[in-house]
Amino acid sequence: MSGRAERQTLRIAGMHCASCAMAIDMELEDLPGVAEARTSYARATTDVAFDPARVGLDVIIAAIRQAGYTAQPVT
Numbered sequence: 001m002s003g004r005a006e007r008q009t010l011r012i013a014g015m016h017c018a019s020c021a022m023a024i025d026m027e028l029e030d031l032p033g034v035a036e037a038r039t040s041y042a043r044a045t046t047d048v049a050f051d052p053a054r055v056g057l058d059v060i061i062a063a064i065r066q067a068g069y070t071a072q073p074v075t
């Protein structure tokens with residue numbers, strides 16, 4: 001573990017129930033470099049913690065898109 005973690009909130013579009021949020025968490029936590037993903041269906045956001053040396057935000061957003069949703073970084 002490098003101990004370096006970056007946190008980012010993403011706004012998610014396309015979720016229609018709480019299991020969509022769980023599906024996104026599982027997809028993201030399968031990615032090497034992602035430490036934690038917490039998706040809220042109610043808030044339509046994902047809070048993701050990742051090691052920027054191992055995985056980029058573009059890869060995270062692509063994985064969400066692959067699962068059938070869209071993601072936009074919240075600044």
Ligand SMILES: [Cu+2]
Nearest residue numbers: 016017019020
């Ligand atoms: Cu759903």
